[in-house]
Amino acid sequence: MNNKREGKPELLVPASSLEVLKTAVIFGADAVYIGGEAFGLRAKAKNFSPEDMAEGIAFAHAHNVKVYVTANILAHNGDLEGARRYFEELKALKPDALIISDPGMFMIAKEICPEIEIHISTQANNTNYQTYRFWWQQGAKRVVSARELSLAEIRQIRDNIPQEMEIESFIHGAMCISYSGRCLLSSYFTGRDANRGACTHPCRWKYAVVEEQRPGEYFPVYENERGTYIFNSKDLCMIEHVPEIVAAGIDSFKIEGRMKTALYVACVARTYRKAIDDFFESEEKYRANMEWYRAEIAKCTYRQFTTGFYFGKPDENTQIYDSNTYVNESVYLGMVDLVDERGFAKFEQKNKFCVGDVIEIMKPDGRNVSAKVLSMYNEDGEAVESCPHSKQVLYAKLSEQVEKYDIMRTEAGKNAD
Numbered sequence: 438m439n440n441k442r443e444g445k446p447e448l449l450v451p452a453s454s455l456e457v458l459k460t461a462v463i464f465g466a467d468a469v470y471i472g473g474e475a476f477g478l479r480a481k482a483k484n485f486s487p488e489d490m491a492e493g494i495a496f497a498h499a500h501n502v503k504v505y506v507t508a509n510i511l512a513h514n515g516d517l518e519g520a521r522r523y524f525e526e527l528k529a530l531k532p533d534a535l536i537i538s539d540p541g542m543f544m545i546a547k548e549i550c551p552e553i554e555i556h557i558s559t560q561a562n563n564t565n566y567q568t569y570r571f572w573w574q575q576g577a578k579r580v581v582s583a584r585e586l587s588l589a590e591i592r593q594i595r596d597n598i599p600q601e602m603e604i605e606s607f608i609h610g611a612m613c614i615s616y617s618g619r620c621l622l623s624s625y626f627t628g629r630d631a632n633r634g635a636c637t638h639p640c641r642w643k644y645a646v647v648e649e650q651r652p653g654e655y656f657p658v659y660e661n662e663r664g665t666y667i668f669n670s671k672d673l674c675m676i677e678h679v680p681e682i683v684a685a686g687i688d689s690f691k692i693e694g695r696m697k698t699a700l701y702v703a704c705v706a707r708t709y710r711k712a713i714d715d716f717f718e719s720e721e722k723y724r725a726n727m728e729w730y731r732a733e734i735a736k737c738t739y740r741q742f743t744t745g746f747y748f749g750k751p752d753e754n755t756q757i758y759d760s761n762t763y764v765n766e767s768v769y770l771g772m773v774d775l776v777d778e779r780g781f782a783k784f785e786q787k788n789k790f791c792v793g794d795v796i797e798i799m800k801p802d803g804r805n806v807s808a809k810v811l812s813m814y815n816e817d818g819e820a821v822e823s824c825p826h827s828k829q830v831l832y833a834k835l836s837e838q839v840e841k842y843d844i845m846r847t848e849a850g851k852n853a854d
Contacts, residue, residue: 445714446713447467447605448690448706449505450466450469450692450702451470452695457698457699458504459493461502462496464710465709467502469502469503470504471695472485472506472695473487476509476516491530505532510538510539512542521545524549524550525549535550536581539561543555543577547576554579556578556605557579559581559582559584563581564582566594573598579605582594587747587748591687604686604687607745608692609675610693612745626639673742675747678747679712680716700737700787701737703844708730711803736846767848767849768849769787769788769846770784773842775841782845783830784845785830786824787827789825792813795808796845796846796847797847801843808839811833812833816831
């Protein structure tokens, strides 16, 4: 059965900071999800102060983009009074929805700000249509499906819940070795609780077996002289399967990555934006542009790709046993903050490049433009040959026209000293 919904699905993109939120909005998001300074599951992300959150919500709404705020920790008693105060703050800021997993947090949010939609986080382990019905009866507008569901299971959920209820599912980004994120490794090894936002990602660490009577003698778990990364999953990528996820009846296509850079967010948002738009114009156009999608999505940092559980249980090829490093084909140089009256691009430097280098200008409309760096100046107007200092504010004259919010990048290893 085809459960395709009316209209295009929402493209929901993560934002770790105000800069990244603006990037997501400009590069094609229909909605962004962000975390405040507490009660979200990305404590190591930069996250948003109340002031930044207010500015971000205003910026997004001015561009007809929604903002959802995460408050999806599994709360302890000591969290509840703080949560009450936090929801009072959010009530004044007026985000479009709250993302919550804990029933206690859900009840407080309903009490304090009943006018704000509540979406149920994947952290709540939503794996069947009765769970969806339960949350609908409690007043939730949307439920985020567990990553462990197949498209066939999601289609069955769609057939057994109210038509007005929305399904949100991850389509791209990191996977977790524990059931929908409920991992105890971080808490056990380091005392930092993943379910309260402090995960240290021990699933990416290198492991070996030690027999109790043979301390210091390490046995590889997998036949590899470098040890093994037995918990390390590939990253989810569904760019080649937009028709199937549309047909499953999913309302919101969610990108994982609230700790990612502006370059990553721009690259993923722009690629999925074009893929969705192309598919809704015609499936032939979507198929014809597949090589472009593949090439662009490969320019993001990733750990190799998988389709996760969507087409059945993953096989052994879903794990990466020999490395925990990212594939990184592009280097983020900076975003254009403004173009002055001289035509110079003002930017904050993210990685080093030099006068004479050929870089790539990544534009929100899908174009990639090669440009030579003709000259650079610091804030004092002094000419510089390179920008070696991270976060230095500079002005660059490029051989091609640039606009505010264009992103400058280069191939990894290119123009290196």
